Every structure is written in structure tokens, then in C-alpha cells.
Amino acid sequence: xxxxxxxxxxxxxxxxxxxxxxxxxxxxxxxxxxxxxxxxxxxxxxxxxxxxxxxxxxxxxxxxxxxxxxxxxxxxxxxxxxxxxxxxxxxxxxxxxxxxxxxxxxxxxxxxxxxxxxxxxxxxxxx
Numbered sequence: 231x232x233x234x235x236x237x238x239x240x241x242x243x244x245x246x247x248x249x250x251x252x253x254x255x256x257x258x259x260x261x262x263x264x265x266x267x268x269x270x271x272x273x274x275x276x277x278x279x280x281x282x283x284x285x286x287x288x289x290x291x292x293x294x295x296x297x298x299x300x301x302x303x304x305x306x307x308x309x310x311x312x313x314x315x316x317x318x319x320x321x322x323x324x325x326x327x328x329x330x331x332x333x334x335x336x337x338x339x340x341x342x343x344x345x346x347x348x349x350x351x352x353x354x355x356x357x
Contacts, residue, residue, distance in 0.1 A: 257299070258294075258297060258298060258299065259294060261297065261299060261301075262291070262294045262297040262301075264328075265291055265297065265301065265303055265326075265328050266291065268303065268325060268326035268327075268328055269287065269291065269303050269305070269326075269353075271325045271326075272303065272305070272321075272322045272325045272326060273285055273305070273353050273354060275321055275322070275325060276307065276310075276318055276321070276322070277354055279317075279318070279321060280307075280310050280314055280317075280318050281309075281356070282307050282308055282309045282310050282354070282356070283308045283309025283355070283356045284307075284308040284309060284335070284352060284354065284355045284356065285305060285306070285307055285308070285352070285353045285354040285355075286305065286306040286308070286335070286346050286347070286350040286351065286352055286353065287304065287305055287350055287351045287353050288304045288305075288306065288346055288349060288350035288351075289301070289302070289303075289304030289331065290302075290304075291303060291304065292350070292351055301328075302328055302329035302330060302331050303326060303328050303329070303330050303331070303332075304331045304332075305322075305330075305331075305332045305333070305353075306332075306333045306334075306335040306338065306346050306350065307332060307333070307334055307335060308334075308335040308336065309356065310334065312334065315334050318332070319332055
């Protein structure tokens with residue numbers, strides 16, 4: 231068995247690792263907050279320009295603890311035609327630097343549509 235070196239400062243290593251963890255956590259929190267703000271801007275612009283029937287958010291952005299540096303903004307849009315949807319995608323891309331995963335709900339497999347409604351969050355629904 232290896233004996234620890236008497237001059238090695240294990241406490242310093244633990245403090246360093248804790249500090250690195252805190253920095254990473256703050257960075258993820260900042261990114262989550264920015265992605266949340268960008269999502270609000272995107273949703274407002276989509277409503278203003280395309281009047282969809284419904285917008286559903288899904289994925290890691292729903293819970294800050296699931297958001298990471300590689301997360302994206304996930305939205306399902308309902309009630310926008312195929313041709314208009316292309317313009318909607320371009321508009322959304324202009325509103326954020328985050329990767330986007332925007333789906334036209336009508337084009338999604340029915341099983342996944344049910345999952346979107348069960349696990350997602352409705353951000354907008356036309357009255």
C-alpha cells in the first residue's frame with residue numbers, strides 16, 4: 231500500500247477542487263439564465279410574427295440542474311405552416327447564440343407528441 235507523502239497538502243487539493251466545482255456551477259447557472267432569457271425573447275417574437283396555436287418547451291432547460299454547457303433550447307411549435315416554419319427558424323436563430331432544437335409539432339411522431347405534452351411545459355397557448 232502506498233503511504234501518503236507527509237508534505238502533500240490534501241486539504242489544499244480539496245479546496246482547489248471545491249473551488250473549481252463552484253466556478254463550473256456558477257457558469258452553468260449563468261448559461262441557464264441566459265438561455266431562459268433568450269427563450270423568452272424567441273417565444274415572444276414567434277407569437278408576434280407567426281401566431282402559433284401552442285409553444286411547448288422541453289429538454290434540459292426546464293430544470294437548471296439538468297442544464298449543461300452543451301445544452302440547447304428545445305421548443306415544439308404547433309399551428310405554423312411548413313413554409314412559415316423555415317422563417318420562424320431563421321428568426322429564432324437571430325435571437326440567440328445557443329443551439330436550437332425547434333420542432334414543428336405536427337411533424338413529430340404521435341408518441342413523442344404525447345411525451346412533449348406530458349413532460350414539457352406549455353409556454354404559450356392561443357385562446
